[in-house]
Amino acid sequence: MSPQNISCPTIDGIPVIADADVVVIGAGPGGFAAALRARREGCSVVIVEKFDMPGGVHTSGLQGAANAGVGGIHSELMARLDREGCLYTADEKSLPDWAGNPLAHYDYYLPPGSAFQRTSFNPDGAGNVMLRMLDEAGVQALYGAAFVDVVMAAEGDGRRITHAIVETVEGRRAIAGRLFVEGTGTSEVVARAGAPFVRGGGRQPETVAHDGQSRPVPGGLLWIMGGIDFARTAAYQKTADDPRLERLIARARAAGDIPPELYRPRLADKGVYGDHYIGHPTVDMSPIQGPGTFILWQNVPYEWALHMDDDAEHASRAKRELRRLIDAEAQFLRKYVPGFENAFIAHVGRYVGVRDGRHPLGEYVFSMDDAREERRFADAVTRPMTKTFFWDAYAKYSFEVPYRCFLPREVNNLLLTGASLSFTFETIFMVMRNFPWCTQTGEVAGLAAARCIREGVGPKQLAWTEPLF
Ligand SMILES: Cc1cc2nc3c(=O)[nH]c(=O)nc-3n(C[C@H](O)[C@H](O)[C@H](O)COP(=O)(O)OP(=O)(O)OC[C@H]3O[C@@H](n4cnc5c(N)ncnc54)[C@H](O)[C@@H]3O)c2cc1C
Structure with a gap:
């Protein structure tokens, strides 16, 4: 057959x-x-x-x-x-300041310094x-x-x-x-x-869906940065008492180095969406592929109400704007955040993932x-x-x-x-x-x-x- x-x-x-x-x-x-x-x-x-x-x-x-x-x-x-060497596991030994770190996409809620294992596969x-x-x-x-x-x-x-x-x-x-x-x-x-x-665009939190417009849960474009010295970032977070990098973000914003859509507050309706998807008050990352390499999230701003699965203009806007935001985030990280001085954009996803089509x-x-x-x-x-x-x-x-x-x-x-x-x-x-x-x-x-x-x-x-x- x-x-x-x-x-x-x-x-x-x-x-x-x-x-x-x-x-x-x-x-x-x-x-x-x-x-x-x-x-x-x-x-x-x-x-x-x-x-x-x-x-x-x-x-x-x-x-x-x-x-x-x-x-x-x-x-x-x-x-x-x-077996074929595609998995990478970070743990408390290789990334001692990861568990409980507010920058950790999946592991932020763990007790700081606790044991953890975060396994990713090398996408390619x-x-x-x-x-x-x-x-x-x-x-x-x-x-x-x-x-x-x-x-x-x-x-x-x-x-x-x-x-x-x-x-x-x-x-x-x-x-x-x-x-x-x-x-x-x-x-x-x-x-x-x-x-x-x-x-797409299911039940909406009342706080934002006041105009009757259908707003899908935002999709996102994922990207990978290499050359990060996370121990230096963690040392900065502690010594400057700036766990969410709020001071650096505020300084960069005042200097006009951060567009308004980058680092947005999360929605208040945590019971509705969980607290992962809507808004990024700070950098959002997870270890991938090997030491010093992290995946970062760049989600579409919720307010844009983009239907990327069935509206060509929305799909195109998402691709254009998210690449712009990734560029801005990379420049901010390199210029302001200790540990990112030698970091570089290693890879941007081939497409913007749709969460609510x-x-x-x-x-x-x-x-x-x-x-x-x-x-x-x-x-x-x-x-x-x-x-x-x-x-x-x-x-x-x-x-x-x-x-x-x-x-x-x-x-x-x-x-x-x-x-x-x-x-x-x-x-x-x-x-x-x-x-x-x-x-x-x-x-x-x-x-x-x-x-x-x-x-x-x-x-x-x-x-x-x-x-x-
Ligand atoms: C940004 C984001 C982050 C996520 N994070 C997680 C996570 O942390 N953990 C988790 O388990 N899940 C996560 N998910 C959810 C999960 O990735 C998806 O729900 C899952 O991949 C859906 O699988 P699928 O096979 O239905 O579709 P997809 O993974 O979307 O695959 C669809 C495939 O079809 C192809 N395709 C589409 N249209 C056409 C066409 N017209 N012609 C030919 N080929 C086409 C695409 O290129 C793609 O390869 C995430 C999703 C997104 C968008």
Whole structure:
């Protein structure tokens, strides 16, 4: 069942370059795991990725936060990244002033000086490993190919996708498939196929959403700085009693060296968003790749209300302005902050990550009530998971996810994964969009696709009765 290259057929005048059992659009953690699992189950698989490697936000977007394996492909990937030297772990010995430091993106809340381990993967090294894993499995991957549209056909009461249309270096091309997997992270296939979704910009904190404007949780552009002597920074924080660098920031602002959008206060509504995402009162960083190398966050200002997934002007503005802010931050750090004198911009992410894009409406939409009431489902893909719901005053619930969350309404042969699952805004954003979970949902979709091909049924007819994880 290897993918078949076809020399001459066309659809709507567009050459059809491949025909596969399963066509996966987007190779982030969701698409990557879906393609790998479907291929290992014996399907022919084509995956389309607009950048040059798999991994999505976590490689092309530089995110790189590593977690202990949660089973399946995720555990396999973490073990392989470790074996192939892609993981870097900082701890209290290598970074004694990190735990409890207000500049530490993940570790600020720890008791100062306490033991900690912060593991990251080198984004480009990890992308290479993921690329090889797809090759080894025999997935036909098209990199540098942007999905732009679908061809649909009527089927029963609904519709099915027959082809994905992609832009390649050869121009516009079509890929035929029996089943399609949504792996774009922003539900682009759902949108092009005309399936229903809710636009990004869920429940808003009253303090800022007073004008009725829809404001998505801001996305962010991640960047890496090398050549940082963090021991000198920490020594400055202590001796000058300036843990948040407020004095340096104030001095630079007075000198006109910091634009107003840089170092913004966080929103007060901590119960709504947690205190991570909105606003950066100070530098926000995490160790990555090796000593002296840190990843830094640059989020879109919340007030700009940018819909970067579906508004071209918003997407372009975010790219332009965030690079400007990264430049300004790098210059501030080098000029004012001890320890950064020799630091340099090593890498800026290939794209601005979207945190709150389209939310597809599937055959089941997982909501806060499902979590609160700890509902159980006959078609659960997971055994009960316990997670903290920041949105709900940090309550912990044990819950299951039904297979129907993978099935978009109105399209018969599309499976959802990752950040594009049918979850309400607050459940996907606050709890269910992290790397391990997106890899798991990709694997569920890949297995579902393979079972459908074997049994000759569509995803909506497939009986899912056993949790995979
Ligand atoms: C700034 C930021 C920070 C985050 N921090 C963390 C964190 O610390 N820990 C954590 O676990 N999670 C974090 N997340 C969440 C997590 O990264 C995402 O939810 C997760 O990566 C979603 O996986 P995905 O596979 O659905 O999509 P993505 O990772 O977004 O991957 C989608 C892939 O599809 C490709 N694609 C998109 N459109 C097209 C197209 N038209 N044609 C071809 N290819 C296309 C993209 O290039 C990309 O490779 C963060 C997210 C953001 C945005």
